Amino acid sequence: MSTNEAGETSFRAFSRRSSNVTLKNITKVFASLDTKKEITVVSNVNLEIAEGEMVTLLGPSGCGKTTTLRMIAGFEDPSAGEILIGGLPMTTVPPNKRGISLVFQSYALFPHLDIWDNVAYGLRVQKLPKAEVAERTRKAIELMQLQGMEHRFPAQVSGGQQQRIALARAIVIEPRVLLFDEPLSNLDAKLREHMRDELRSLQKRLGITSLYVTHDQSEAMAISDRVVIMNEGVIMQIGTPREIYEKPSCRFVANFIGKANFIPCSVVAYENEQAIVSVNGKTMRLPEPGSRRPPVGTQANLCVRPEGIRLSREETILGGKVTRATYYGSHVEYEIEVNGLSIVTEQNEAKESELFHIGESAWIKLQPELIRLLD
Amino acid sequence: MGTNAAPETKAVTVHAKGSSQRKTAALKLLRQPFLVLAIIFIFALLAIFIIFPLFKIGRLSLTDDKGVFTLEGVKEIFSNRSYWQTFWNSIKLGLIVACISTFVGYIFAYATTRVKMPGGGFFKSMATLPIISPPFILSLSMIFLFGRQGLITKGLLHIEDFDVYGLPSLILVQSVSFFPVAYLTLTGILESIDSSVEDAALNLGASRWHIFRTVTLPLSVPGIASSFLLVFIQSLEDFSNPAVIAGRYTTLAVEAYRLITGMYDTRGGSILAIMLLVPTLIAFLLQKYWLNGKSFVTVTGKPAQQRKKTSDPHIVWPFFVICLLISLFIILLYGTVFIGAFVKTWGINYHLTLDHFRYVFSLGWDSLRNSIVLSTLATPITGILGMVIAYLVVRKKFPGRRVMEFTSMLTSAIPGTVLGIGYILAFNQKPFLFTGTAFILIMAFTFRNMPVGIESGTSTLMQIDKSIEEASTSLGAGSGSTFLKITLPLLKQAFFSGLVYSFVRSMTAVSSIIFLVSPRWNVATTRIFSLFEISKYSDAAAYSIIMIAVILVAISILNFLVLKGGGKKQQKEGKRA
The missing domain is CATH 1.10.3720.10 (MetI-like)
Structure with a gap:
């Protein structure tokens, strides 16, 4: 952001300080209830969030993603490691001096203040001139399309509106970093999708560095520049949504994001970037096996998404019986039993004549360029 | 023994981590001077007005006139x-x-x-x-x-x-x-x-x-x-x-x-x-x-379905009769x-009269006014102190948190008599020379009546989602303004009951303040006590009736101030739709 934009609101001045977030070897240990044992909730996490980037922490509940978020916000202290914002260590900076806004899962609106006062709260805390408070509050309320309900109290508006108020309240102070703690989990499915898109476009427009915590993989895919997959306190993979989906680094990630089939194989050789494997006694060449390289001669797994498998009536390397066929409208999902292994595939053919029936035998056609090699 | 070695080394590293964590927490605390000051201030108050008087009683019981340790006094009493x-x-x-x-x-x-x-x-x-x-x-x-x-x-x-x-x-x-x-x-x-x-x-x-x-x-x-x-x-x-x-x-x-x-x-x-x-x-x-x-x-959070009360006459009527x-x-x-309160001389002359009320409003007026003034002064102090302590104890982490909780609740176990004796012993010399002042009475009211406010404040705070206060913090508010703008308004109901209790108990206190009153600062209850000693029962009755009236009026005023008028809007910045 260039300096010739002087005269802008304090937002600009504030965010002119760089706002990249760095987590260095962050570990969080909690004493368990009997105080004898210690539980490591977050283990040696390293992460860099660039300015203006939207990063999502994704993982099952209890994976340490919310704890990580709360450490950045300053509500928990890391047991080890360091958090930097704009290159400055935050270790001794109290949460109210970090320039971070947090959007809570429960919204945490102030129940005794009306919408206007809720949104204006952070500005008044900064003791800004009244005219500026009024102007910025009005803008935030307009931005979130809350006009006309300034005098209502949080309990008198709908869940979606509460969500907008929480968002307005968080962005009005124009924070360096915006944190989201599963903010959409209390909304119904339709509204969730709508708010998700709105949130993403707002974040892009304002260019606020953001960290978003969720356990919903489709939400993570939809809004993030990059996704961080966590499990049991450890980062499993960091990448763009496409990288995460197409090149999962391990079985956990492959399973957590979308559906995945794992077909046993043995590694025969590596040639340049390609891998040669043996499946069901037949060799196969994988042009893009991914970064995992199980040693030659060991047992490994082919990871392939349902859409990477075609069903065929002509013989291929793997064959089995259809055990389930579910019609989804846009596609049909089949479950095929192959050598005691159940394989899920999606087929787009809607023509009646091409459908497979339960009990029918079917052959599996793998598309080598969509196959990744995992342990 | 090899199996024991591993956990031991682990314990050591964990210890090191713990101490660095504590250090960070302490450093952070120092960045919030208001919070640190509040904590130190409250510890000082608790030490001076609860621990010190108890210590004085204990010391006096176990020493002779020259201040040398002895069990003579105890032996004498026990024998x-x-x-x-x-x-x-x-x-x-x-x-x-x-x-x-x-x-x-x-x-x-x-x-x-x-x-x-x-x-x-x-x-x-x-x-x-x-x-x-x-x-x-x-x-x-x-x-x-x-x-x-x-x-x-x-x-x-x-x-x-x-x-x-x-x-x-x-x-x-x-x-x-x-x-x-x-x-x-x-x-x-x-x-x-x-x-x-x-x-x-x-x-x-x-x-x-x-x-x-x-x-x-x-x-x-x-x-x-x-x-x-x-x-x-x-x-x-x-x-x-x-x-x-x-x-x-x-x-x-x-x-x-x-x-x-x-x-x-x-x-x-x-x-x-x-x-x-x-x-x-x-x-x-x-x-x-x-x-x-x-x-x-x-505690499931929300009350479940309405309880269906029994209307079986075999149960209803016995209960009704007993309660009635x-x-x-x-x-x-x-x-x-x-x-x-309205008859001339009980048992002898049952003619109605207002003499006793006249007496209270003339000769007895000073002590009644003192009671009202002192209680009015003590009530907000007690109420706010109670809420602050409840807030610190429930929401903040600082060394000595449990000590603060225990000490502040202790006065609910200290009989008024003990507190009163402790206060005359503790505050009769410099630097704490408060004997005979209104201050000592107000402090006695405050520290004796605080636990109820603390308790209701604590239980209310436990039910308020912590993230509401965290939201305020993340919007830039420090501990002090979060407490004043967010926590205290949400604690309104608990604050109110703390205030009412404090006022009522201050008005009606006897055991603690009977040692602390002075000719200048006499109060209604001690006045009633002295009326008993000269058998002026009807005057005492008139006094008591007026006190009930004062208490009821005070409760409705508090009700108005805290629960109704409390939502008074601050000046807003040209707010319009």
Whole structure:
């Protein structure tokens, strides 16, 4: 952001300080209830969030993603490691001096203040001139399309509106970093999708560095520049949504994001970037096996998404019986039993004549360029 | 031994981590000077106004005139049979009153929570009325009804020399005074038992009586024990009733007062104070730490479905009759005092007169005004201090948090007599020379009445989602402004009950302040006490009636200020739609 934009609101001045977030070897240990044992909730996490980037922490509940978020916000202290914002260590900076806004899962609106006062709260805390408070509050309320309900109290508006108020309240102070703690989990499915898109476009427009915590993989895919997959306190993979989906680094990630089939194989050789494997006694060449390289001669797994498998009536390397066929409208999902292994595939053919029936035998056609090699 | 090595090394590293974590926490705390100052300030207050006076009593009890350690004073008291007698008298009274009050309280609590009967609201207010009533009023009523000139004893039964003074009257008066404590405790417990548990038993075919015996009663045992201990403490520390109606039945609180003000034996008084402190402290610790862990009550957040009260006439009518009789008796006691305030000379001349009220507004006005002024000053201090302590203890992490919690709750276990003696010992020399000032009285009110505010504040805070305060913090507010702008408004209800309790207790306090009043700062309750000593019962009655009126007015003013007017809008920045 260039300096010739002087005269802008304090937002600009504030965010002119760089706002990249760095987590260095962050570990969080909690004493368990009997105080004898210690539980490591977050283990040696390293992460860099660039300015203006939207990063999502994704993982099952209890994976340490919310704890990580709360450490950045300053509500928990890391047991080890360091958090930097704009290159400055935050270790001794109290949460109210970090320039971070947090959007809570429960919204945490102030129940005794009306919408206007809720949104204006952070500005008044900064003791800004009244005219500026009024102007910025009005803008935030307009931005979130809350006009006309300034005098209502949080309990008198709908869940979606509460969500907008929480968002307005968080962005009005124009924070360096915006944190989201599963903010959409209390909304119904339709509204969730709508708010998700709105949130993403707002974040892009304002260019606020953001960290978003969720356990919903489709939400993570939809809004993030990059996704961080966590499990049991450890980062499993960091990448763009496409990288995460197409090149999962391990079985956990492959399973957590979308559906995945794992077909046993043995590694025969590596040639340049390609891998040669043996499946069901037949060799196969994988042009893009991914970064995992199980040693030659060991047992490994082919990871392939349902859409990477075609069903065929002509013989291929793997064959089995259809055990389930579910019609989804846009596609049909089949479950095929192959050598005691159940394989899920999606087929787009809607023509009646091409459908497979339960009990029918079917052959599996793998598309080598969509196959990744995992342990 | 090899297996042991691993966990040991792990423990060491964890330790190192812990200390660095603590260091970070301490550093962070230093970045919030307001918070640090508040914590230090409160610790200083607790040390000066709770710990220091107790320490002074302990030291005086264990030293001779030259300040050398000795057990002579203790030996002397312990070898004196009459003091042992006093000790057992107090314990015996406490146990009996605790039994009766808890039993009556349970009947009322069960009736109002489980039985569908006419006049439920009326019984509720009857069971809480004695809480706001001034001291002496029930004893006064006993004297009016059963004394030498008693309406019942002399007027109806023509008994000439019936002795109303003694243990039976004391038991009766204390039971009526303290069963509200039991009622409130037990109502809380009975209401929080999930009604579906009892419905389940009913659904399995159990009769009401069977359900009571096998489900309701066992589930309310912790509440019963708790109410028993609370009443026991109240009975032991009661000064006003035994002082005027116990006759020759001596109790610790009264004897300590007599020793100090009558015989100028401060050391003896201190030793009796400690004999009084030990059982109340034990009861307090049992109630707080032993019973709290035993509660079966599950807090589910939202009240489940409405409890269906029984309307079986075999249950309704016995409860109705019992509650009605007790309520009528309470009305009789209060009504007697009310009438007593308007008659010329009770037992001799029943002509109506306003003389006694005239007396209160002329000669007695100063002390009444003092009571109002001092209580009005102490009330907001007590209320805010209580909320601040509750907030710090529940929401903040700092070294000594548990100590702060314990010390601040301690005064609910310290009998007023003990606190009063402690204050005269602690604050009679520089740098704490407060004897005879209004300040010492206000401090006595404040620290004695704080625990109720703290307790209601604590339980409310536990129910407020922590993220609401975190939201304020992340929007840039420090601890101080978060507390003032967010927490305190949300604590309104708890704050209100803390204020009301504080005002009522300050107006009606006797045991603590009887040692602390001075000619300049005399208060209404001590004035009533002295009226007793010269047998001016009708003046005392008029005083008590006026005090009830003052208390009721004060409660409605507080109600208006805190609950209604509290939402007064601050000036907003040109807010328009």
